[in-house]
Amino acid sequence: MRERFLLPVKWLAGALPGVPELYWRWTHDRLDPYPDFKLDRLAAALPGWSRAVERQSRGLEAEPPKRVAIFAFLHWWIAHAASLGLVLRALGHEVSLFGLSYRDWWVPNEPFYLRQRGAYLRDVMSLGGSTLPFIDLTADRGRGLPTELEQAMAAQSEIDVQYTLQREDLDFGRHEEQAALYSLRLARNRRLAGALRRMLTRERYDALIVPNGSILEFGAAYRVARYLGIPVMTYEFGEQRQRVWLAQDDEVMRHNTDPLWQALGERPLTPSQADRLRELYAARQGGRLWENFARQWQATPPKGSQALRHELGLDPQRPVVLLATNVVGDSLALGRQVFSKGMADWLEQTARFFAERPQVQLVVRVHPGELLSAGQPSVEILESALPELPEHVVVIPPESKLNTYDLMDLASFGLVYTTTVGMEMAMRGVPVIVAGQTHYRGKGFTLDPASWDEYFALIDRQIEGKAPDRLDGTQMELAWRYAHLFFFVFPRPYPWHLRSMWEDLDERPMEAVLTPEGIAPFRETFKALSGDPLRWDDVA
Template identity: 40%
Template sequence: MKNHIKDFIGMIPYSAELFWAVRGSRRPWSAHYRLGGIKDVLTQSVHDVQRYAKQNAHPKKVFIFASLHYWIEQAGLIALALAGQGHKVQLSYLPFAEWDKDINRFDVRRQDLYTQDLFKPLRNVIGVIPLLPDLLRYYRWDESEYPAELVKIAKKVSRYDAMYTKQIEEIGEDDELYTFRLRRNLPTALALQRVFEREKPDVVIIPNGTILEMGVAYQVARAMGIETVTFEFADQRERIWIAQNDEIMSHDTTALWQGLGGGDLPDKARQAMVELFSARKGARLWGDFARQWQQNPSQGASAVREALGLDERPIALLPTNVLGDSLTLGRERITPTMADMIVGTIKHFIEHPEAQLVIRVHPGELKVHGTSMLDVIRENFKTLSENIHIVKPADKTNTYDLVEIADLGIVFTTTVGMEMAMAGIPVIVTGKTHYANKGFTHEPADWQAYTKLLKEVVADPAAYRLSEKQIEQVWLYAYLFFFEYSLPFPWHLLWLAEDFKERPMSVVLSAQGQKRYGQTFGYLVGEPLDWRARGLARLNELTSNNSAPESDNG
């Protein structure tokens, strides 16, 4: 009832503004939506931009859009930094704290006013465009009132939103979350289209670019032919991923490989890879990487063979992805879903007991609430034949021990496929992943070709093992992906306040800061990212002082 009342009040013109003027701006802000991470640094940052801003002979008109408070904080600092590069920058936002829950009009308008109030200092150096008034103007439009192209975009992104949130691979248009996301994404699409038409930006910069309002922004900008850059944060401190005119989460490394593939792997790069994968296998953090890939240290091949009851028949290892993970959205290739691929593969091995299948269900499922691959398997098979072995997410089995005993790898998109190829194991890729089609994996065109290839590899695994040249190229590719594909960047989303304290705007805009980060900010506004010209830019950083494992959390 309270939300209905607030929604009604929120429809009254100037009701939220009057409340904010009389009471709201004077009360401590207690909403979940808050911009506390940058609140105390904006004024000084604006002064730094005014003081250190470069003169740019060819400034671009840059439009940055974000939704959700943590992305808005990040976008605000990027906007200021780009203004410091001499560009004409506009920052636009939607003041939401949650993407899966509705909010009444009165409260969302208060959040917008809170943001506008906090962003007042920014207006001295950039333009600030609140998008909420336009969204609310179109919010109650019927679907038929929107341009067909925008409806198509909103439906695609809403489907991804629901799949990502529920961590499932299929969603119906009658799903409650899907309909909610569509109700928000449709007016977002129209509001963005109108503002792009009005402002005519040279380049649009968007976090992620696949899901939520940011996914809508990417699709609308590209449909309008606007140069678009998407970004996300790598699992390393002080590094960012950037994609130009593409969704960054697709991790399209084609240009990277064309520019830097085919050569020899330098000794320093090889040593870095050896140390990194030793840490991954040993369940340790390493260097600037903030992710621990395994929870359990290696126990060795013999131990895992005994634990699973494996015999001498060939072993196929199928490590799964987490259902609905953003790295799996839209990555289907030979089957409608990853689950279909896994179910079909189990059926194939039930019919072909001459080999063993080990399915390693992703340990990341322990941290999510969606459908488990275990549920999918149980729903489709009352019992499994003796040659099928399931390693559950909570099982204390190190994935790299499984790699050590595998004769064949089967993957959807997981990076474990690349790591199996690094060990010389033949890998069949069934989805769309960044390391496919690089010359060291197999990509069957359809299901018939897939099952034919399975039979052939199982019949003679040794004949399909990678050559020394192929293994060398996998190692080179892995180095490029883990170390060169991410770019230097001062402020990581996960440690924004801490990073900004260490590297404030004055440092980033200084000569030293520009030397380290200037190129990355250039790529963000669409300057060509020439991987060949960059070369192995990070190689000189890989010294013995900073490449040793940081800690042992195994």
């Protein structure tokens, strides 16, 4: 009864200046931190981190000072961005952290609770003192946007809907849920764009650092910086601990390895590099953890291709084509279309194409990551394209424990959108046709059509035996060189992974990193994040 009475009162109070903030400060000692916006560990750590910066920065060799802004939202990213900002501060830079007190990105915010979280966030960040100034952009509406930024926010908001619902085909006229989510995302992206544009034009900054840079407010912030011509660094974490992906004036999730490949692609692998890559490849194939990689890539060890052929009921007289999907709506696949509308459209059209070619067997390996997806499953896309599945089209669902590397051994050639499976098939000598704008496209060991006509013609050439059925030694060597660079050079050293941040900080505390010996393995990474040009020939 009390809560039913308080709810309308809080809705009204949310519009009154200072009331939610006053309520927070009156009650917060008796309340647990917000379960969906927890900053208690950051609150406990910030005073010590700030003291470490003030005490130990004098013992570090300072970098030429820059004025750096970092943008973050969502409580886990805010905590991580704070640690990053303090390291840059210790290295001599002037750093400001811009943030938002949103707890998520898909639910409208009740003004009362939003402003309470804002008070909580500002109170926590104040524990760092003046070492890391924090600017809360949540209430800043900014000004109207120029046409180019309006268009950029509309494009970003559509990507956000695809990412959130994990489906690529959108129809705002027919689906109220999609339309409502698009309106929410557009309003929030516009609001951030206006506020950030005002802050970045009012004060001069040498660089803006943004996590991810492709989705949600992270994508909006990236687009604002690009519009204003401010150098923008994006970063994200993959499967390796103590490593970070980073990009300069680019979306890091696009994994643009062109500069790396241009700098180092012609260098042959040393024997030790080749051995290390073989060890990693064997671990990936065998479903084992390896070194600092924090995931197992297969659920079961390989059985052997012939055992798998028998299990799947495949005809040994007909060639097998392996199609490996991405997760629909994943940020590694969104916006990567070359000639299709997206991954889902590519999958649908390819399935229909093979339905008319019974002389080959198409095996579709659905990405295991779809087990965690609530969006449009690849199996559903295939069922829509082929309501009656032909006997020569085999679909392996995401929950299957079959080892994908056994499938590679069966394949005459492979079809991929952006998944790393394409690179790994090429490492085994299997020809691969790449349909999406993936990082290994155009590196000399894949077939890279630019149109539907070219794509289907390449498939027919492979089926008819008019193209080589194996990659030659030079192409395989390129694939191995590239894989080494992608796995071992492209991810840069970094002390604290996002997913294991607090465990990593226990093992490698802020005070330990802020010493000449502690910062040495990571200095070049922090220099690149602050805007120094990343020279791959210097970091390999």
